[in-house]
Amino acid sequence: MTSLAHIGPKVLRRFRDWNWKGTAFALTGALAVVLVSGHGTPVKADAGFDRFVRSFWSKASSAGISSRTYNAVFTGMDPDADTLRLMDKQSEFVKPVWSYLESAVSDSRVSRGRELLDEYASVLSKIEARYGVDREAVLAIWGMETNYGTFKGKHNVIRALATLAYAAPRRSSFWERELIKALGIVQAGHVRFQDMEGSWAGAMGHTQFMPTSWQAYAADYDGDGRRDIWTSVPDALASTANYLSEHGWQTGKTWGYEVALPRSFNYKLADDDTTLSIAAWARQGVRRANGRDFPRPQDDAILVMPAGASGPAFLMLRNFYVIKRYNNATAYALAVGHLADRIIGGGEFHGDWSREYLPLSRSETKELQQELNRRGYNVGSADGKVGPATKRGIRAYQKALGLIPDGYASVVLLARMKLDS
Known part of the structure; x- marks a missing residue:
């Protein structure tokens, strides 16, 4: 056991006054830095964060987290400064959908997606057969989320989630739940704590799962007992396919069609909610922008105009809304669908974006x-x-x-x- 002789009298009194409950009590916060590192002054001590860590132990323990895991993770931890800076930042600028698509579905991302389609052909074929999710959709989400694994985030996920649970009281229950799941992932040995990197908000791995989503949908493709979305590309791609499958992906069907509307079109139907069969939309004068026939007129679709009547229009099918379960933003789901099409040889959109119709801040x-x-x-x-x-x-x-x-x-x-x- 670490000697207490070097600890100053005030810290020692604090240490002795704590209500110890045997070995199950976790040494956390500023004192843990002192005990483990042997230094008399905590590094980057934050009293409020230390109190949060100490108080959170009871919840973590009740959820099955061991004192060994808790100590190993939280000893010497301070809040994530970037998370604190970003958590309440609301950008006044709204990126137009056309600008978003230009960067999200860039030529370089399309080209790299085609290379990976060949490189992982065997893996993707097996994943497609196992989960019934088209391979290009899985690749497109990988490309959108981390540019095919080139940037998975540089934040330690547990540190980021602990910071949010401590500093964002309005959603503390959400962040605490994610934090406990993240601790459980480390404890089960799926990833080392120091390798558990992700976004400032706790999204992890090649395809950016939150811990609760990881628990529900992550897959062990290679059968090694670990659902490793951080370093195993097959596990990450299988996990993404499993997520899409569980949310209702329809195998072999597209996400939607770019369409042209007649001059006399009834725009009351373009309310982002009205659902008609494609055959019924065709009776309203809606046609594919490329001039081809719709392959399945019986499919149901919703008409979406991301930039209003001045920009392209789309009939969105079930798979579009499955993609939105991954990220509930129309621009994101449109980019995933378009990137998937481009990867397998599809072309650019036909309609022009009237760029003077900028979205409002x-x-x-x-x-x-x-x-x-x-x-x-x-x-x-x-x-x-x-x-x-x-x-x-x-x-x-x-x-x-x-x-x-x-x-x-x-x-x-x-x-x-x-x-x-």
Whole structure:
């Protein structure tokens, strides 16, 4: 046992006053630094974080985390400064969907995806047969999440999650749950603590699973007893396929189609919710942008216009919404689907993005909502988020002015509204 002779009197009194419960009690926080390192001054001590670590031990212990694991992980740990900096940062700038796609589905990413399609052909074939998820979709998510493993994040996941559980009280229960799962992953030997790197928010490995998602969906492709999404590409790809499969992926079907709309199109149908068969959409005059026939007219689809009537339109099928379970952002799911198509030889989108129709920032969206409310369109509180009520208000305003009622919040629309004031 480490000698206490070198510890100063105040620290020693603190040590002796603690309520010890035998070997099951974890030595944590600033004192743990002293005891293990032998230094009289804690390194980067944060009293609040130390208190969190000490108090969290009871929850971790109740969940089956051993004192050995807890001590090994938390000894000498301080909060992650980058996580503290980023957790409440809300970017005022909203990246237009076309700019997002240009970087997400770059020529270099497409080219590398094609190389990996050949390199991992055998693995991907087996994964496709086992889980029923098309190989290009799995590759596309790998490409989107970490650029095929070239950047998996440089944050220790447990440290990041502990920082969030400590410093983000509004979602503390969520972060604590993820933290306990992460501790369990290390304790079970799936990855070493020091190798458990990921994003500042705790997403891990080649395809960026949160710990609870890892627990539910991670797969041991190579049968070595470890579900290693950090260093085993086959395990990571199989895990991603399993995730998509469990959320309803339809084998051999696409995510969606780029379409052209007739001049007389009823834009009330473009509400991001109306579901019709492709045959029914065709009866509304909707056609594929490339001029080809739809292969399965009986499939159900929702019409989505990511940049309003000024940009390309898409009929989105079931698989698009399965991708959104991975990341609930239309631009992300569109990028994954487009990258998957490009990897297997598909071309660019046919429609042009009218780039003057920039999306609104959060503060601009609040301004738009305030203007709509002032005009009697009743979109609810001005929270800076474009939800169904705001879209309905925009459509009503556009219809009143004789504009295409696409419900899209753009800088052009806000400028028009200001001119009408």
